[in-house]
Amino acid sequence: MGLLVLLALWQALALAGGGYLLAGPLGVASWLAAHGGLILRALSVTLANAAWGFLLGNLAAILLAAIALVWPRLLNLVGGLALVVFCLPLVATGPILRVLMGPGEGPQVVLAALAVYYTTLIPLLAGLRAAPQVWFDLIRSYGRGRWSELAHVRARAALPYLLAGLQISAPAAVLGAMVGEFTGAERGLGVLTIRFTRDLDVPALWGVAGIAAAASIVPYAALGWLGARIADDKPPVILSPPRIVRGSPFRKAAGTALLVGAVLVLWWGGMEVLGLNRFFAKRPDDLAEALLWAPDAARTRQVLWAATVQTLIWALPGYLAGLAAGAGLAILLSLLPWLGSLMTPLAVALRSIPIVTTAPLVVVLTGRGAAGTMTLVALMVFFPTFVACQHGLRQAPGPILDLFRSHAAGRLARLLHLRIPAMLPALFASARMAVPAAILAVTVVEWLATGRGLGSLMALSASLSDYDMLWLTVAVVTVMAALFHAAVSAAERRVLAAFAPEQTHA
Amino acid sequence: MAPDDHPPAAIVCAGLVKRFDNGMTAVDGIDLTLAGGRTTALLGPSGCGKSTLLRMIAGLEEPSIGGITIAGQPPAALCRQGSLSVAFQDPCLLPWLTLRQNIALGRKLARLPADPATVDRLIDLVGLGGFQQMRPAALSGGMRQRAAIARALATRPRVLLLDEPFGALDALTRRQLAQDLPPLWRHAGATTVLVTHSVDEAVMLADRIVVLSPRPARVLADIPVPLDWPRRPDLSEAPAFRRLVQTALAALVRGGERSQAVAAQ
Numbered sequence: 127m128g129l130l131v132l133l134a135l136w137q138a139l140a141l142a143g144g145g146y147l148l149a150g151p152l153g154v155a156s157w158l159a160a161h162g163g164l165i166l167r168a169l170s171v172t173l174a175n176a177a178w179g180f181l182l183g184n185l186a187a188i189l190l191a192a193i194a195l196v197w198p199r200l201l202n203l204v205g206g207l208a209l210v211v212f213c214l215p216l217v218a219t220g221p222i223l224r225v226l227m228g229p230g231e232g233p234q235v236v237l238a239a240l241a242v243y244y245t246t247l248i249p250l251l252a253g254l255r256a257a258p259q260v261w262f263d264l265i266r267s268y269g270r271g272r273w274s275e276l277a278h279v280r281a282r283a284a285l286p287y288l289l290a291g292l293q294i295s296a297p298a299a300v301l302g303a304m305v306g307e308f309t310g311a312e313r314g315l316g317v318l319t320i321r322f323t324r325d326l327d328v329p330a331l332w333g334v335a336g337i338a339a340a341a342s343i344v345p346y347a348a349l350g351w352l353g354a355r356i357a358d359d360k361p362p363v364i365l366s367p368p369r370i371v372r373g374s375p376f377r378k379a380a381g382t383a384l385l386v387g388a389v390l391v392l393w394w395g396g397m398e399v400l401g402l403n404r405f406f407a408k409r410p411d412d413l414a415e416a417l418l419w420a421p422d423a424a425r426t427r428q429v430l431w432a433a434t435v436q437t438l439i440w441a442l443p444g445y446l447a448g449l450a451a452g453a454g455l456a457i458l459l460s461l462l463p464w465l466g467s468l469m470t471p472l473a474v475a476l477r478s479i480p481i482v483t484t485a486p487l488v489v490v491l492t493g494r495g496a497a498g499t500m501t502l503v504a505l506m507v508f509f510p511t512f513v514a515c516q517h518g519l520r521q522a523p524g525p526i527l528d529l530f531r532s533h534a535a536g537r538l539a540r541l542l543h544l545r546i547p548a549m550l551p552a553l554f555a556s557a558r559m560a561v562p563a564a565i566l567a568v569t570v571v572e573w574l575a576t577g578r579g580l581g582s583l584m585a586l587s588a589s590l591s592d593y594d595m596l597w598l599t600v601a602v603v604t605v606m607a608a609l610f611h612a613a614v615s616a617a618e619r620r621v622l623a624a625f626a627p628e629q630t631h632a
Numbered sequence: 633m634a635p636d637d638h639p640p641a642a643i644v645c646a647g648l649v650k651r652f653d654n655g656m657t658a659v660d661g662i663d664l665t666l667a668g669g670r671t672t673a674l675l676g677p678s679g680c681g682k683s684t685l686l687r688m689i690a691g692l693e694e695p696s697i698g699g700i701t702i703a704g705q706p707p708a709a710l711c712r713q714g715s716l717s718v719a720f721q722d723p724c725l726l727p728w729l730t731l732r733q734n735i736a737l738g739r740k741l742a743r744l745p746a747d748p749a750t751v752d753r754l755i756d757l758v759g760l761g762g763f764q765q766m767r768p769a770a771l772s773g774g775m776r777q778r779a780a781i782a783r784a785l786a787t788r789p790r791v792l793l794l795d796e797p798f799g800a801l802d803a804l805t806r807r808q809l810a811q812d813l814p815p816l817w818r819h820a821g822a823t824t825v826l827v828t829h830s831v832d833e834a835v836m837l838a839d840r841i842v843v844l845s846p847r848p849a850r851v852l853a854d855i856p857v858p859l860d861w862p863r864r865p866d867l868s869e870a871p872a873f874r875r876l877v878q879t880a881l882a883a884l885v886r887g888g889e890r891s892q893a894v895a896a897q
């Protein structure tokens with residue numbers, strides 16, 4: 127019903143706007159009908175890449191979770207490494223993978239895998255620990271050990287979490303594959319998108335975006351349906367931040383140092399073991415040289431710094447606007463329930479669309495400047511935040527709501543004193559998870575369209591084969607994302623300690 | 633339910649002290665010998681450390697000082713043999729299993745062969761016949777607790793540990809189970825330890841009451857309960873029953889006053 131209204135509105139807008147930027151559904155449908163073969167071929171390539179990435183990424187997530195389960199001491203390190211890899215800018219990782227793996231579908235598959243594994247790993251880690259302590263006491267009281275815990279409790283308790291993770295990773299796999307196709311593949315929906323952006327072929331762009339959206343929504347919905355049939359217990363929304371390090375400041379510093387050390391060793395060791403050429407497979411010491419004591423180091427630093435500032439100036443306001451809009455709309459709709467029941471299914475559907483794949487469209491619509499970039503970043507942050515905040519607002523405990531009602535407290539009082547505090551954990555959790563997403567969005571737009579910032583620097587370095595600079599941008603973006611993530615996590619822990627103490631023990 | 637081949641298992645606690653990492657002392661010097669096949673109630677105020685004592689007997693906590701043997705073995709050995717069962721305060725049913733599967737889980741975890749007849753009989757006995765295929769979420773708190781007791785009994789344990797077994801039950805069910813359950817564990821020859829803060833329940837269910845002080849738990853009084861089995865519900869009106877309740881209550885009150893005096897100093 128809501129969909130029909132939306133379609134009608136869309137067509138009306140397109141007719142009013144003269145169809146220059148906005149192609150109506152009729153126009154898009156006729157374009158798709160005329161180019162069915164082309165679309166189908168591209169779609170099958172993208173879907174195959176996404177499916178392989180989905181498979182490999184989720185297997186990797188399950189393997190990592192198993193490692194953390196067997197050796198609990200490694201949990202912090204595994205979680206930390208997983209986060210660092212998750213913070214890698216997919217955009218720049220694409221071209222690096224391209225030179226490492228050569229032509230073909232390899233980079234797209236790897237990017238799809240990189241895009242999915244974290245969103246499966248985190249719920250899985252939480253799910254494997256989601257059982258109350260008494261269940262483990264029960265197992266132990268029969269003299270059984272870890273394997274029985276796993277067989278009778280953990281595996282089953284984690285199932286809904288795993289299914290939730292798999293569901294989220296279906297659209298993410300499409301996103302990863304398409305980002306790979308944006309940055310130098312030969313076939314696929316991403317390649318078509320780039321071509322139509324150059325030609326400013328508006329109906330074609332809308333058509334491809336629509337197909338990409340459908341390719342994301344359909345598996346998302348299918349996995350949701352399947353998940354509901356397999357496990358009828360819904361997992362709670364996972365809010366507790368992954369504990370990278372806990373304990374005294376000294377132990378935290380030691381844990382962070384260990385993590386940085388592990389990243390450097392794995393990076394350097396991996397390259398050496400694979401025997402990759404230093405010309406394009408840079409080691410940490412190559413980057414240190416380029417940044418610190420090479421003859422043109424000062425210039426490198428200057429270029430890198432300027433691009434970083436440029437990226438931050440656009441990404442930060444978009445990120446904050448997305449958070450504010452998501453939380454704000456959720457609050458507004460909680461005051462207007464009739465509107466909420468209309469909007470929520472739509473938002474849930476839209477959330478599953480990988481917004482980044484529509485980047486070229488947004489750029490065409492809003493221009494190649496600040497507005498387009500910020501809009502895309504904001505959109506990227508908005509949908510997950512909105513859905514999570516709506517969920518959070520409903521988390522206000524029933525008995526306390528009754529207490530408020532018994533004092534005849536109005537809707538506003540309940541909102542201020544009960545619902546908004548109950549929403550804060552969800553808001554902060556989405557703020558944390560949105561950091562890499564926002565960075566992905568801004569670098570994609572910069573790469574494709576704006577010609578400024580780190581994304582553009584990545585594109586330039588890739589086309590000039592300036593691998594020092596390319597690797598440096600990857601390193602800078604990763605460190606930046608990890609630091610932001612850590613900062614939001616720190617704020618989040620304080621909020622959780624105050625408003626949801628039960629979440630901080632998980 | 634036929635008695636096991638094993639002789640009744642006596643539980644010996646020697647010089648038990650439990651101090652937690654945060655410095656809190658929960659149990660402070662307990663020496664007890666619990667005769668095999670008998671039922672002992674650990675009676676004490678809330679938070680006194682009686683559950684910690686029970687958890688040590690179950691092998692779930694290691695004592696800081698002292699030790700526990702059951703039939704001459706450490707508790708963990710009995711756990712591994714599947715001859716020790718705990719019914720926790722939280723009924724602790726797995727939400728994805730049906731009631732029947734939850735009760736059968738006890739035997740599965742103890743690596744005993746499946747015994748559908750016993751499981752069904754226990755389900756009827758705790759008054760849950762007809763609910764076998766329900767999930768725990770669909771059951772009331774009292775029904776879940778009865779299921780947990782049935783699961784504990786399903787392995788025919790030599791040692792049965794009950795932590796506030798009737799805590800969530802209504803008065804009527806409580807009365808019914810107090811009537812039905814003791815014959816089960818007594819007939820099986822199980823050495824039973826139950827933790828409770830209800831004086832009447834302790835007198836009704838046990839052969840012996842060990843009254844514990846407020847935290848840290850020490851033995852305040854050791855009261856034999858020489859009432860005949862089977863005990864009928866109207867026994868609670870009998871003068872002998874009331875006298876035992878008065879004795880236990882007096883010990884509890886003295887302990888409370890003493891600990892308040894200590895705290896005031």
